[in-house]
Amino acid sequence: MTSPETRGDREKVVSKLPSWLRQQLKVRAAQLGIDIQDAVDTGITAWRGLGSNLSPIDTSGAESFATFLPGTQWAGFRADCKDRGVSLIQGLAQSVQVWLDTNPGPAVKRPAIVRRIVVCNQKGGVGKTAITAGAGEALAERPDALVPVRVSKHFAALLEDDGNQNTDPLALEDLPGLGQRVLLVDFDPQGHLTKQLGQETLPMTGDSLTNHMAGDAKGELRDVIVAIDEDRFGGDLHLLPACTDAFLLDVRLASVRAREAALERALAPIEADYDVILIDCPPSLGLSMDAATYYGRRRPEEVPGNSGVLIVVQAEDSSADAYDLLTSQIEDMRTDLALDLDYLGIVVNHYDARRGYIATSSLQSWMEIKDPRVVGVIGDLKEQKEAVRVKRPLLAYAPRCEQSVALRALAREICK
Structure with a gap:
């Protein structure tokens, strides 16, 4: 669902994500210095561009998750989920996983001399x-x-x-x-x-x-x-x-x-x-x-x-x-x-x-x-x-x- 609340040219989107996946998203975004909304937007774009469905993600126990996305992005994503025969929750989970897989966390910075x-x-x-x-x-x-x-x-x-x-x-x-x-x-x-x-x-x-x-x-x-x-x-x-x-x-x-x-x-x-x-x-x-x-x-x-x-x-x-x-x-x-x-x-x-x-x-x-x-x-x-x-x-x-x-x-x- 979407909300009239906006942030710039984006709309608030409310769906669900498994808590473990949401935590990984939060940590990785902080590691890379990226806003969560930008990470989700990038992940959805990548998911929509895939030529085939991904393996299903266990979304049992998914909890409410809100972010801000361009209105056209969310509408297109909903349509793609329907065409692929997956729920919005499953599509969002796969999109987040795509972003995590393509944006690994940075290596720990270690001193040259102890x-x-x-x-x-x-x-x-x-x-x-x-x-x-x-x-x-x-x-x-x-x-x-x-x-x-x-x-x-x-x-x-x-x-x-x-x-x-x-x-x-x-x-x-x-x-x-x-x-x-x-x-x-x-x-x-x-x-x-x-x-x-x-x-x-x-x-x-x-x-x-x-x-x-x-x-x-x-x-x-x-x-x-x-x-x-x-x-x-x-x-x-x-x-x-x-x-x-x-x-x-x-x-x-x-x-x-x-x-x-x-x-x-x-x-x-x-x-x-x-x-x-x-x-x-x-x-x-x-x-x-x-x-x-x-x-x-x-x-x-x-x-x-x-x-x-x-x-x-x-x-x-x-x-x-x-x-x-x-x-x-x-x-x-x-x-x-x-x-x-x-x-x-x-x-x-x-x-x-x-x-x-x-x-x-x-x-x-x-x-x-x-x-x-x-x-x-x-x-x-x-x-x-x-x-x-x-x-x-x-x-x-x-x-x-x-x-x-x-x-x-x-x-x-x-x-x-």
Whole structure:
């Protein structure tokens, strides 16, 4: 049926499609940046031009589907369906399938050199682990599914937040997941990242990242990596669990040759398996932090901003003091070792404008830093705490919550 409602020179058309086919149409159109109405129009045109009928499509359970088509197109399509002896629903389903078959989804964009993102701040409690996990989850979401993203988030607007943390759904855009192959490295002996994702820390008697960095490997490092078993990541999100032997890492590194490159030597054999490796650093400024910083340096032939340091802070004064100490150490390494080391930005975590002037004025101070600049503001909301309690990835536990949306925006900002 058609409706007098128009969009330009088109008429609103209401028919039915199976939900699975409608979802494929929606995802593919988003992947290719095409309006659904244009995709359906193109599919109908192609179907009408076929010399013979296609195999029937199972349309059981078809649900209402509306789009806008040129009036002449719909009238001709109805006539062709009648001539071919198929229902309008079957003809429309075949037309959509023709368009899907002739317009395959784009290949996932992968970096030429594995991205290495070092998430750090020697101050504990700022939420480095949550940012590491959330950004990694956002990068790994399946490209054949749509996820809510706020692409053009204006952080400055948070300064005028009246305390209402509800998200306006009209401000969101459904986009395909990024489909990156992601490794999360729990480089903190406390093992918070490992435990939050429902995994066990590695036993002291077995192999570990620490052993590989110290030159005492007991096997292949990939043998201790585990996959995060959630459908929305499609098997692309992996974790290198922590081991409490990392408490001794600085001592063991003291006798290692070229110790600043120890993390790179340990991870080099598995880098080809991944597009992005995120390092959840310990709250430390010791040798382990030097090794992590060195790992994030820009390599020969690597474009600026592909890898680097992501600093997590909070909107309060003690974070500013810790930030100064961290950046001083980073600058010393840059100078002493002649490193090209990029800042990927600052993430202001646990932000809540309801805390008043201290929070808002501190956020304003972070926003005034232009190099590195603020690339994300993550609210202090209950869903993250709930996800930790049930030991599930946040983006699987609450994929549409404000924090998940903000973490997707962060992932797209630092991995353009």
